[in-house]
Amino acid sequence: MTAQLSNNPAADIDNGFSFLGLRMTRRDAMGAALFAVAILLLPLLMLPFNGSAPSTVYQIAIFGIFAIGFNILFGLTGYLSFGHAAFVGIGSYAAIWSLKLLTLNIIPALIVGPIAAGLIALPIGWLTLRRSGIYFSILTLAFSIMLFIMAFSVFKDITNGQDGQRTSQFDVRVIDDVFGWNQPVGKTRDEVTAANAALSEWNRELAALKRTNPEINGRPVDWGTLNDFTIKNMQEAGLQISTRPDQLARPSIPEFFGTPMNRGYTNFYICAVVLILTYIFATLLRQSSFGLMLLAVKTNQTRMDYMGLKPKRYTLAAFVISAMFAGLAGALFVAMDPNAPPDRMEWTESGKVVIMNILGGMGSVVGPFIGALIVKYFGNIISSIDVSRLTHTIEETLPFPAFIEWPIAHLPHLFVGEGWELGMGLVFMLMVIFLPGGGVSLWQRWTRRTKRLFLISFGLIYVIYVIDRFLLGNALPGWTMFLPLVAFVVYAIARPILSWRARQAAKRTGGEDPNAGDSAAGKDPAPGSDDSAVADPVAVLTRKPTDPSAPAPASA
Amino acid sequence: MSLLTVNGIKKSFGGLKALNDVNLNVEEGTVHAVIGPNGAGKSTLLHTFVGKLKPDEGAILFNGDAVLGKDPTQINQLGISRVFQTPEIFAELSMLENVMIPALAKEDGTFTINPLGAAMNRRSIRERAEHALEDVGLADKMHGTAANQSRGDKRRLELAMCLVQNPRLLLLDEPTAGMSRTDTNNTIELLQKIHSRGMTKVIIEHDMHVVFSLSTRISVMAQGAVIEEGTPEQIKASARVQEAYLAGNTGEE
Structure with missing residues (x-):
């Protein structure tokens, strides 16, 4: 019965964390704090992975916002929209016009972007949400393609077509002129x-x-x-035109109260703060009664009708909120780089955010961000690997005859460098087949021991990196630091297979299951059944909303 | 005082007259059973009460308000709750959350955006949901996922979801269908306990044992019309009912 009590989410919130009248369970508050620290340290954490360039980390942060917002619709209500990139585009165009017409300060742009996206999402959602399932997906896809094409035709004056809309020093910028800013x-x-x-x-x-x-x-x-x-x-030639008067060059780079948005990590930290706020908002929403209604929509809409609820309105609200986060992401893109191209509205971008959600694990708050991290990392880093050099190295090292060596050496061509999308697709396919719950569910499936091994092998990467960089002066080849992680992956794959075979053998001989007391890695222990939040900080981040068996922190 | 008044309801499906001029009066505070052989139109009648089906003719008044023309959501907000025959629950959510949803619906109305306040923090809602679960005997399973519960517990949950709204009229669609004798008796006990609160109920049921243990008034339907209405004693004694439906079986053997 004590265990039952500690599993009580209701008791959990009573001694939870309160700030400005907003309450979180202690677990969620811990998760948010952990997430915030990880995001603020992201450039450092990405160093060994060669992914700490400002342009990479700020894109990860923005796509994280997009994905976390998208999860409010997809993860909670189960409605799969294939058109959310359109709202990123709308947010971008609204933000660029705020920068052009109002002020170069990014704050109004970041407010105008989501509002515009939300306003346009309202009628689109109202229409598309009359259908569910595949029909809803197709309708949203149709709308996004329509908006994309309209950006080139009807709205060309607003969007400037393929070239995209940019800020320039000749922009009007009413607020700037009135107050003498910029x-x-x-x-x-x-x-x-x-x-x-x-x-x-x-x-x-x-x-x-x-x-x-x-x-x-x-x-x-x-x-x-x-x-x-x-x-x-x-x-x-005798035309009536005087010499152009000297212009006083006005700045055209967006700024944040005097700080221009052209310094790498300043950009990232603006995005990081927005991302952390998005995370906190999504956490609060998930545990609110509104979030509960969205989960109810996913399971049984008919029942809601007979309870005096309007499920359609809840779904529409979720649609608009997620579109507003897409608009916020679009506005952030523009605030970081004052250019709004139509490519952001393309339907493949909508597909990407779906992939991010599924890869990371939909339904949980941190999952979509992890998905965004993986997809963007593949996009920016794996695609820039020099494959020819890799091929050359393999051919040099392997002692086989050429006809064997050639296919091995050229295999990476398919999956890294320019072929990164194929690599990404392969990872996605494997994930959907073997891990339908995404990366987060992988974590939940592991036993405590496996989790600890993962954290240790992951931490060893940083240890080796630091030793190599500061003690050995970059003497080790780059791949050495990933050896612990590779060893872990081999272990994580082999362990369930071996224990499964052992169980099969035991079954055949009719003996006792040799792994009975061991709850073999990755096989079937109830999610999160064997860990406590204190020993296992990451579980705090990865808890799914509907996982009542997830333990509460050991509270006083 | 009559809580639910049904006047001359007619409903046809193609050539089949499922309801043919049904009249019914449900008095406040009674347990009103609607019985009848298969195909008598009991379930169709119930569907018209909750807005699932729209009758071709007739009028339904609940506490003086017209029910026809309203959708299920509005009808529920008037104070009519329906217990489904096959449990319609939120399978992925915990038992407590399942009951909190209707409690929130009662408290906040059809639609409220409040994405920042924790649901579990709504003490009044939570306590109401916990009490409802206690009433149906599920207090110790509060935090289990609904999908993992036994069929009997799912039906109790279903009942708790309606009770938490404290409706003026509770509609029960065959509450014991497919249950073992023990489960049936437990359910009867449970419903009797609830009746002590004076909630008006309409029960549609096959099992005469259940009907005669619970109801204070009975309407007998056959071929889309009410053929007899009265107290359980009157019904037991009625020759027409014996002939049309009961065939001597009063569940008292």
Whole structure:
């Protein structure tokens, strides 16, 4: 009965963690704290994996936000949308126009992006949620492709087509002008105003000239390459255009209260803070009564009708919230790099976020982030591996004749470097077949001993890395530090197979199961049944919402 | 006072007249059983009460409000709860969560967005759900996953999910169908215990033992119409009912 009590989530929340009136179970609070520390240290943690470049880690963070938000719809309600990339695109365009029309400060952009995505998601969700299952997926896919094509046609003025919309120093930026923010360095506000006025006067003059469709030597003027030289040519040809007035160059890089968003790790830490807030929000949502309703939608909508609930409205709310997180991700992309290309809306991007959710483990909060980490790591790092050198090394080292060596040496070509998508696909396929619950369920299946071995082998990577870097001066070849992890993978795969064979043999001889007391690795122990949160911090992160057997922390 | 009034309900499926001019009055505080042979239209009648089926003609009044034209959600919000014959539960969730969902529906209405407050932190809701589970004898299984429970426990859970809403009218669709004798007796005991609270109930049932142990009023249906109505004693004595349905078996042997 004591065990029953400690498994009581209700008791759990009573002595839980409270902040600003928001309450979390102690377990969730620990998970959030652990997650926050891991994210803030991400560039360091990725060092041995050669993935700590700012551009890699900030993309991991943004896709993490997208994936965690997507999980609110997919993981909780079970509705699989194939069109969420459209909302990333909408968030991007809304954010870039906020940077162009309002201010270069990223905060309004980060607010406008999700709001725009949410507003557009509302009617789309209202329509598509009339169907469920595959029909819903197809409808969302259709809508996203429609929006993608409209970005090239109907909305070309807003999106600037294939080139994408960019910020420039000539943008209006009302708020900046009013408050005198983001103006040229060392100039007074009046000087800037005068220069701007002269420039807009000249622009009017230019527009008037354009309307006359002037020609030079019988050929229409090429307005695309308008620079001081071509303007001089036009003046010599007798066209009514004065010299372009000197402009005071305004900045065009988004900034965060004075810090321009062009310094690697500043960018990452802005994204990291948003990611941590997203994680906390998703955790709170999952344990709220709203989150409970979303889980109910997944299981039995009909029953909800007869309980006086409107399941459709809950699903629509989840759809809009997840679209807003997609919009937030899109806005962050623009805040980090002020360019909004239409590629972000393409349906393959929607597929990617689904893959992230399934790889990492849908339903849990941290799973989608792990999926995003894996996919982005493959995308950025594995694709940039120099395969020819790898091939060369293999051919040098292997003592076999060429006809055997060649296929072995060229095998990596298929899966790394340019072929990284095939490698990713292979990992995805294996995962779906053998681990339908994703990476998180793998963790839940392991026994305490296996988990400990995993953490040790993972930690050894860092130990070897530090020793190599600071004591041996990078003397070891790069692959040595992964040996413990490789050894662990071999163990983790071999262990269940061996114990299964042992059990089969025992069954055949009719004897006792030799592994009976051992609850063989990865086979069948109830998820999380044998670990306590204190000994096992990662379990805190990976607990699924509907896992009542997950233990509570050993509380006082 | 009449809580549920059914006036001249008719419903046809193609050429089959499933309900042919049904009239029914359920008095407040009674346990009203609707019995009848297979195909008499009992379940069809129940479906019209909860908004699952729309009758072709007639009117249903609940406490003075028209029930027809409302969807199941609105009807539930009026105070009618239905216990399903095959348990319709949230299989992936814990027993407690299963009962908290209807409790929240009662408290917060059809739709509320409150993504930041912990559900388990709603003390009143939780206590109400725990009491409902205690009432049906599931207190010790509160934190187990619903899918892993026995069939009998699932049906108790189903009942708790309706009881937690404290409905004015509880509709029970064959609460003991497919149960062993022991389980049936347990269920009868449970329902009798609940009856002491004075909740109005409509029971659709085959098992005469159950009907005569529980009900204070009985309507007998045959071929889509109510052929007799009265107290259990009157029904037992009625020659028409004996002839049409009971065939001498009053469950008292």
